[in-house]
Amino acid sequence: MRVLVAVKLTYDINQLKFEKDGTPLLDACPRVMGEADKCALEEAVKLKDAGKAEEVTVLTIGSSKEHQRILKDAYAMGATKAVMVKVDDPDSLSALSVARIISSYAEKTGPYDLILLGSGAGDTHSSVVGPMVASLLGVPLLANADRVSVENGSVTIVSTLEDGQYKFTSKMPAVVTVTSEANEPRIPTIRDILRSKKKPIDETTPEELGAHVSKINIESIIKYEVPRKRVKIDATDNVEEAVEKLIKALEEEGVI
Amino acid sequence: MAPVIVYSEEESWGKQLLTAAKGLGDPVLFTFNRNVAEKLSGMYTRTYYVKTDSFDPVAISGALRDVVNKESATILLFPCTNKGRMIAGLTSGALGFEAITDAVSVVKTGEGLEVEKLTFGGNAMAKVKAGDKASVCIVSGSYKETEEAGSTGELVEIEAKAGSVEVEYSPRKMEGVDPTKADVVVGAGRGVKKKEDLEMIKELASLLGGAWSVTRPLAADYGWADSWIGISGLVISPKLYIAIGISGQPHHTMGVRGAKIIVAINNDESAPIFEEADYGVIGDLYKVVPVLIKKLKERKQQ
Ligand SMILES: Cc1cc2nc3c(=O)[nH]c(=O)nc-3n(C[C@H](O)[C@H](O)[C@H](O)COP(=O)(O)OP(=O)(O)OC[C@H]3O[C@@H](n4cnc5c(N)ncnc54)[C@H](O)[C@@H]3O)c2cc1C
Ligand SMILES: Nc1ncnc2c1ncn2[C@@H]1O[C@H](COP(=O)(O)O)[C@@H](O)[C@H]1O
Secondary structure (H helix, E strand, C coil), X not given: CEEEEECCEEECHHHCCECCCCCECHHHCCEEECHHHHXXXXXXXXXXXXXXXXXXXXXXXXXXXXXXXXXXXXXXXXXXXXXXXXXXCXXXXXXXXXXXXXXXXXXXXXXXXXXXXXXXXXXCCCCCHHXXXXXXXXXXXXXXXXXXXXXXXXXXXXXXXXXXEEEEEEECCEEEEECCCCCCCCCCCHHHHHHXXXXXXXXXXXXXXXXXXXXXXXXXXXXXXXXXCCEEEECCCCHHHHHHHHHHHHHHHCCC | CCEEEEEXXXXXXXXXXXXXXXXXXXXXXXXXXXXXXXXXXXXXXXXXXXXXXXXCHHHHHHHHHHHHHHHCCCEEEEECCHHHHHHHHHHHHHHCCEEEEEEEEEEEECCEXXXXXXXXXXXXEEEEEEECCEEEEECCCCCCCCCCCCCXXXXXXXXXXXXXXXXXXEECCCCCCCCCCCCXXXXXXXXXXXXXXXXXXXXXXXXXXXXXXXXXXXXXXXXXCCCCECCCCECCCCCEEEEECCCCCHHHHCCCCCCCEEEEEECCCCCHHHHHCCEEEECCHHHHHHHHHHHHHHHHHC
């Protein structure tokens, strides 16, 4: 079987800092392959290891050295082919454009039995690209997988949603989105890393794929300051007094 | 006025999104929950109730797409939940609409929708232009619930076409009160060191007549609970949220931003949770919580 995995180069938001005026310092923020995307790739490579998948193609959208780097990382983890869809400013693409690029690539080079994505991008986490790809391709969507299993042409996932646990099963081809709970992605060996350096990266463009893309118009982006009261109550010395203060405050707020 | 379609399977969401929809056009509800359909149809101009026996996102989105076409709607509103995002993505993909998530406000202008949305895990706020055909997933607590009826409320029943996905569902096991419905929620994080210590958290919750929950590591890594609060878990909007031994990573706090009042108890004065709290108690939870329990008990007896 053939598997396609889409991975995004994401800002490591735990390390994101802001200027005094609230401007995010994006250039100074390290970028990594999305956490959930890595787990999606791990699922694909596990299928290859189990002899169920022959081909694991990894696609990313972008054109920088860092995009190349995460594709090499994917090779080191066990991908069999890496593709870069060249777009100069991929972060400004709308979700629909990203989905169109991924689905056009899948149509042009497919058929794929399984298309894996992260359940949400590590930085923007919209979680709509996977569902969009499924509907553009007209195949079933199995989203938010905490566990994935593939057997006899079918895929089954377990997904925790707000009202409980779901087990979804469908025939392949299907689109599956994978959460960062699904597995512990492997850490490649030095040998795998050295080997990955020599592997080729295919290049294409949205135009070549016939994918219509549009940019999302971001007017501004600033640090979010939560509107809260931020009253501090020190309970390091006198716990009794601090707790009394708290109870009084909550009574005045009318919440207890 | 042009129709604005709200997708909701819950009453509270249906009422919040109704407020958002009213500012944009003529509110139309789409739901597969009969209860919600009956309760809210008096508030919406029209309600479409889809009969379906399971949550197959593709089948439900197919039914929604038919309604969008029938109504010639160009604006769809969803809850910013895992399910909401799924249906929003599927439906917009098929219709060629843009999808904007994590929205806290949506305004219609001459050039289409202008949306304020959280991004970078809730650390930043972005203003984006979403065009004139869009699905928007709205963060809980961004809009107040509409309470008054005020519509004649036509109720249309439709049938979803069978999908190709087999669905097995086991409802969330809830020990006690459901955090998404409670007025008070007590949340425990990794500052709580042992599973037994959760008893203290549960006792505090029950004293306040509320629910308890945890951060993701306690549920997903330690298995101490079936669900957690946050961007990838439950989104709650109680009157009071008490975060105990929780550092306050945006992944977690995005799930509680709808709370009216947030209290944090943490022994690390520089924990980010204090930025997100109305009342920040700096102290050891193992000292503070027992005293809090004691005082609340005394208060009850008075
Ligand atoms: C894509 C993604 C999605 C995620 N989704 C979620 C989500 O939905 N929900 C979620 O919760 N997390 C989520 N996470 C994880 C999140 O980023 C944090 O790792 C997590 O919320 C931290 O949990 P915590 O606050 O319990 O633990 P920690 O960050 O370890 O914080 C523990 C806190 O307890 C305090 N403490 C320790 N001892 C005491 C004491 N004796 N008294 C008082 N305070 C004490 C410490 O000072 C510290 O601040 C997600 C992560 C990713 C990457
Ligand atoms: N620029 C991109 N390049 C490749 N894959 C992407 C890109 N953006 C999103 N994806 C994939 O879509 C998933 C969901 O993204 P999102 O819907 O933006 O949260 C990610 O986890 C990736 O697998």
